[in-house]
Amino acid sequence: MGLHAGEVExxxxxxxxxxxxxxxxxxxxxxxxxxxxxxxxxxxxxxVVYFWSVYRPDLMTSAAVFAVGxxxxxxxxxxxxxTALALLLGRGALIARRRFFDAKSFGVIWALxxxxxxxxxxxxxxxxxxxxxxxxxxxxxxxQCALTVALYPALSWMLVRLHGLVRMPGxxxx
Amino acid sequence: xxxxxxxxFASIVLPPRDWFDxxxxxxxxxxxxxxxxxxxxxxGSVDRxxxxxxxxxxxxxxxxxxxxxxxxxxxxxxxxxxxxAEENARLRAQVERLLEWRAEATRLQVENASLREVLHxxxxxxxxxxxxxxxxxxxxxxxxxxxxxxxxxxxxxREGMAVLATGGLAGRVVDVSPHSARLLLLTDFNSRxxxxxxxxxxxxxxxxxxxxxxxxxFMPLTPQVAAGDRxxxxxxxxxxPVGLEVGRVVRGDEGNLRVRPALxxxxxxxxxxxxxxxxxxxxGPGVAGRDAGTPRRDG
Numbered sequence: 465m466g467l468h469a470g471e472v473e474x475x476x477x478x479x480x481x482x483x484x485x486x487x488x489x490x491x492x493x494x495x496x497x498x499x500x501x502x503x504x505x506x507x508x509x510x511x512v513v514y515f516w517s518v519y520r521p522d523l524m525t526s527a528a529v530f531a532v533g534x535x536x537x538x539x540x541x542x543x544x545x546x547t548a549l550a551l552l553l554g555r556g557a558l559i560a561r562r563r564f565f566d567a568k569s570f571g572v573i574w575a576l577x578x579x580x581x582x583x584x585x586x587x588x589x590x591x592x593x594x595x596x597x598x599x600x601x602x603x604x605x606x607x608q609c610a611l612t613v614a615l616y617p618a619l620s621w622m623l624v625r626l627h628g629l630v631r632m633p634g635x636x637x638x
Numbered sequence: 639x640x641x642x643x644x645x646x647f648a649s650i651v652l653p654p655r656d657w658f659d660x661x662x663x664x665x666x667x668x669x670x671x672x673x674x675x676x677x678x679x680x681x682g683s684v685d686r687x688x689x690x691x692x693x694x695x696x697x698x699x700x701x702x703x704x705x706x707x708x709x710x711x712x713x714x715x716x717x718x719x720x721x722x723a724e725e726n727a728r729l730r731a732q733v734e735r736l737l738e739w740r741a742e743a744t745r746l747q748v749e750n751a752s753l754r755e756v757l758h759x760x761x762x763x764x765x766x767x768x769x770x771x772x773x774x775x776x777x778x779x780x781x782x783x784x785x786x787x788x789x790x791x792x793x794x795x796r797e798g799m800a801v802l803a804t805g806g807l808a809g810r811v812v813d814v815s816p817h818s819a820r821l822l823l824l825t826d827f828n829s830r831x832x833x834x835x836x837x838x839x840x841x842x843x844x845x846x847x848x849x850x851x852x853x854x855x856f857m858p859l860t861p862q863v864a865a866g867d868r869x870x871x872x873x874x875x876x877x878x879p880v881g882l883e884v885g886r887v888v889r890g891d892e893g894n895l896r897v898r899p900a901l902x903x904x905x906x907x908x909x910x911x912x913x914x915x916x917x918x919x920x921x922g923p924g925v926a927g928r929d930a931g932t933p934r935r936d937g
Contacts (some may be wrong), residue, residue, distance in 0.1 A: 472773040490702045495785065495907065497927040505778055526659070532664045534673075538691045539699065541779045541813075541820050545673030545682070552667055559659075592781035595678055596827055600848045604780035 480630050481516040484623070485532045488512040493539050504604070504609040509536060510551075510584060511619045514577055517555045518565050520630065546591035554584040570620070578613050583636045585609050592600045693790065696818040699774040700788050704784040707907060766826035766879070767802075767914040768794055771819070772909055783826040783848060787909065790817040798877055800912040806830075806883035806900030808909055821909065824884070825852055826901060832874035833884055833897075841872055844884065845896060851888060862920030866891050869897050879912055921922065 488509040496505065513532060516524035531546030537577075540547075556582070566574065585605055593599050676684045753759075771793075775786035789795050791814050799811040801821050809829060813820040822829055829846035835854070840861045844853040857863065867887040873880030883900050890896040 482768075490699065491761055493699070493778055493786075494702050495707070495773045495776045507778075526663045526666050530670065533670070535695070536692070539689050539695060539775050539786060541782050541786065542777065542779055543674055543781070544677040544688060545670040549667065549670035549674065552663070556667075557665055592675055592779075595674060596781065598827065600781055600827060602780065608780070637888060 477630050478523050478608070480626065481512075481520055482528045482532065484626065485509060485512045485516065485524070485528070486535060489532060489536045489539065493536070501589065504607050504611060506615040507581075507585075507608055508614055508615060508619060510581055511577070511616050512623065513551055513555065514558070514580060514616075515620055515623045516575060517558045519627065521555070521559055521562060523630065524555070526552055526555060531550055534631050543592050543595040546588050546595070549591055550584045550587035553587055554580060557583075570617075575612075579614055582609050692786070693817040696774060696786065696788055699786065700772065703772070703774045712928050738804075746817050768796075768799060768911045768913040769909055770910050773821075773909065774818075780848060781827075783823040783829075783846065784812075784907075785823065785906070786820045787811075787819045787821055788817075789911075790815050792816050795819045795911055796914065798914055800871070800878045800882055800914070801881065802910040802912060803901040803908075804905035805902040806885060808901050808906065810878070811911065825850060831878065831884070832872045833869050834872035834880075835861075835863050835887060836868040836870060838867065841874065842895075844869070851890065851898055853890070854887070854895040854897060859912070861895075861897060864889055869904065877914065879914075882912070 488511075492505070492507060494510050509532065513524060513529055529551045530548050533551040534545070535541070536547045537544045579622070585608075589602060589605055644764045646839070671685065682846070687894060740890040771787040771789040773785045774788045778786045785808075787795070795811060795814050797811055797814050801808045801810060807824060809821050809823040810831070811819050811827070812822040824831060824844060824846055825848065826846045827848045829844070829852065832845040833842055833844045833854070835842060840858050840863055841856075842861075843856045844852050845855045846852045854863070854869075865887050869884040869887060870879060871878045871882040871884060885899040885901075888896050
């Protein structure tokens with residue numbers, strides 16, 4: 465029974481990154497009536513997925529990233545699969561270079577986010593443009609991307625504090 | 639040399655877990671592409687799944703929307719305190735202007751009633767409101783301008799219903815599931831609304847382009863339209879009721895005619911859904927509720 469309870473706790477702690485990413489989706493899409501496009505706001509889901517894909521790719525799996533992207537698409541009414549595809553490819557690119565992240569400073573991780581976030585947004589833009597059959601004005605996307613990059617340090621600071629919750633006390637991580 | 643050979647060997651003989659990850663990754667990318675394609679083809683089974691997910695998450699979004707609105711309100715309150723004096727002066731001026739208008743309205747009302755009596759004309763019916771709904775999610779996107787509403791088919795919401803917000807028309811309902819519905823704002827790229835410009839009574843189609851001010855398309859060859867003219871729904875094709883407030887004409891940067899929507903974006907939290915009018919016989923049954931110029935959306 466004790467072992468079982470430990471296993472449950474381990475799984476719950478392991479699910480934290482995905483739960484936080486889903487929470488970011490809800491916060492991103494909460495209505496803040498300020499304009500036709502909902503006003504300018506950062507895309508914090510992107511930052512949360514990046515953080516966990518860099519530091520705990522074993523917990524932010526491709527299936528989890530796909531699910532988070534799909535939930536975002538379903539709730540926001542955007543082309544179904546567009547965000548999921550963009551996040552998946554983004555995570556794939558990070559995993560392919562995962563050795564690069566070993567013992568890198570925060571500045572380097574943030575600088576990489578500065579390159580990674582626009583690349584993911586471009587995939588999302590192309591998916592939406594392909595579905596709409598037209599190129600919509602990309603300027604709001606550029607602003608959204610800039611806000612997301614600017615938000616990253618604060619979000620990262622919070623997630624680093626929550627990172628401690630993911631680890632089981634007294635157990636070695638894989 | 640040895641190091642090189644080892645490296646290439648390792649890249650071919652991956653641990654089973656890595657192979658599994660790669661296959662899963664490829665499968666999910668393929669699935670996302672299929673979903674994108676099916677979204678365009680409007681496959682019913684995909685719609686049912688997305689509607690199910692959306693309905694399940696709508697209560698969660700409602701729970702999140704409430705504190706977010708409270709937080710927004712609190713920030714707004716703090717901001718307003720700095721502008722109280724200015725707002726006070728503006729409101730006083732507005733009250734004075736409105737008092738004049740009220741006197742004029744009363745006079746017109748009496749005159750109208752007596753003229754109706756002479757002509758035996760019927761009184762115009764009020765807008766038939768089907769129900770009110772709460773906005774629970776924003777599209778927050780440059781691609782689509784939509785909102786998720788917390789009421790669906792079970793509450794009587796139907797596709798094609800006009801949606802009114804504070805100030806004027808917000809758009810139309812495009813995608814209804816049992817417990818939620820999607821509102822396509824009049825600024826969305828896919829929105830096409832038949833409108834009438836007053837006082838010239840020129841007809842036009844209001845086309846969204848994801849910008850804040852939708853375009854006036856298909857105007858007459860010699861339109862008698864000027865900036866500042868009122869724009870209302872024309873009720874053409876019987877899809878929307880006639881005379882719903884849409885906005886005011888403005889000149890676009892390219893010199894074309896655009897419309898500044900009358901609705902107050904900051905108050906887009908609760909909306910009223912307007913019952914669609916009966917379909918005129920010439921359009922046949924089944925036209926109402928279908929979106930003539932608006933493809934259905936998933937989500």
